[in-house]
Amino acid sequence: MPPPSDDHTAGQGALFPAEALSPHPEPSPPSSAAARLFDIREIYAEPDAAASPRGRAVLDRFPDARVIEVDSHWRIPHLHGNEGNVERWVRVKTETLVLGVRKTLTVRPNGRSADWIAPGASNGCAMACAYCYVPRRKGYANPITLFTNTDRIIAHLARHIAGQGHKDTPSQCDPKAWVYDIGENGDCSVDALICDNTADMIRAFRGWPTAKASFATKFVNRELLCLDPRGRTRIRFSVMPPEDSRLLDIRSSPVPERIAAAEDFLEAGYEVHFNLSPVVLRPGWDKDWAVLLRHMDDVLPPAVKKQAAAEAILLTHNKALHEVNLGWHPSAEELLWRPDLQQAKHSQNGDTNVRYRTGVKGPAVQRLRELIASHAPWLTLRYAF
Numbered sequence: 001m002p003p004p005s006d007d008h009t010a011g012q013g014a015l016f017p018a019e020a021l022s023p024h025p026e027p028s029p030p031s032s033a034a035a036r037l038f039d040i041r042e043i044y045a046e047p048d049a050a051a052s053p054r055g056r057a058v059l060d061r062f063p064d065a066r067v068i069e070v071d072s073h074w075r076i077p078h079l080h081g082n083e084g085n086v087e088r089w090v091r092v093k094t095e096t097l098v099l100g101v102r103k104t105l106t107v108r109p110n111g112r113s114a115d116w117i118a119p120g121a122s123n124g125c126a127m128a129c130a131y132c133y134v135p136r137r138k139g140y141a142n143p144i145t146l147f148t149n150t151d152r153i154i155a156h157l158a159r160h161i162a163g164q165g166h167k168d169t170p171s172q173c174d175p176k177a178w179v180y181d182i183g184e185n186g187d188c189s190v191d192a193l194i195c196d197n198t199a200d201m202i203r204a205f206r207g208w209p210t211a212k213a214s215f216a217t218k219f220v221n222r223e224l225l226c227l228d229p230r231g232r233t234r235i236r237f238s239v240m241p242p243e244d245s246r247l248l249d250i251r252s253s254p255v256p257e258r259i260a261a262a263e264d265f266l267e268a269g270y271e272v273h274f275n276l277s278p279v280v281l282r283p284g285w286d287k288d289w290a291v292l293l294r295h296m297d298d299v300l301p302p303a304v305k306k307q308a309a310a311e312a313i314l315l316t317h318n319k320a321l322h323e324v325n326l327g328w329h330p331s332a333e334e335l336l337w338r339p340d341l342q343q344a345k346h347s348q349n350g351d352t353n354v355r356y357r358t359g360v361k362g363p364a365v366q367r368l369r370e371l372i373a374s375h376a377p378w379l380t381l382r383y384a385f
């Protein structure tokens, strides 16, 4: 791996100062949660994104950041890809943002976590979970790219939702509403620390009675509590045994904090579900999941239990990610890379993914179902795979 380069402007367009752009009134100061995750020093921006109202609001929020013009948020040498960034992976996520305009507006069918995958208002993440698949297209150091045209994304969603009409046949995703995952490639709770993209989406969905937004999160952002989602947004707190999370979920909120937040989010008008994911198989995994489920049973109030459901996803890993992780977080790989338990799974994009072998995975899913039945019988398992 070559040494990291600090020359982030190489191959880029002109540098332009944030103060040269049109002013945007009243930038809000970063919250303490934002201050913990971000120390934004550079913002790569497509010109149209920088000039947009949302782009200007972000730039005003970080007036000391160096702003670097780029042709496309997809192609930023020295930022994307893996070479040179392994040693400074977390620093990139802390210090860098990207502003872009989302050009492809496609709603994809899903059928597992949601009925549909919405075009997201961002991609990339400020957290650094060792198993994360989100960086697969931009490289593993990918910081948050915020799309500044949420108005077009929302208009596209409005047309799609109108085209579906009422949901006449219940699915495991939801009995009545068409569920749209709005956070497939990032964490909407963290995006909400720096701009209104998540708020825009939540506000839009509260006006669509046949649809519901849904996103998974590993970060407790209490600023979301004031958005009044009126039951039209499902927040899915991801949980796993805290010992695993401390090793694997870098920069996220502690698992007990995510569970403890469920009641407040329900009271604020969210539907609150849980993602039991990823389930990482290791000696004693089932005992620790039992402890976690008992903890949820102990601390969650009846109102949360009554509406809660969960999805469970066993770990899928990736050879390229394994090799990158060996460069910055090898102890995570002792848990994640288990050739004795895993088999190759061919992905559509040509990556070499691995998942637990057929004879391992089936019994593990069955064991997890038994644990839920024993320790958290109120928790409806929507699906497990």
Ligand code: SF4
Residues within 6 Å of the ligand: 124, 125, 126, 127, 128, 129, 131, 132, 133, 134, 185, 186, 187, 217, 218, 252
């Ligand atoms: S929070 Fe989600 S998107 Fe962010 S690094 Fe972790 S798994 Fe990836």
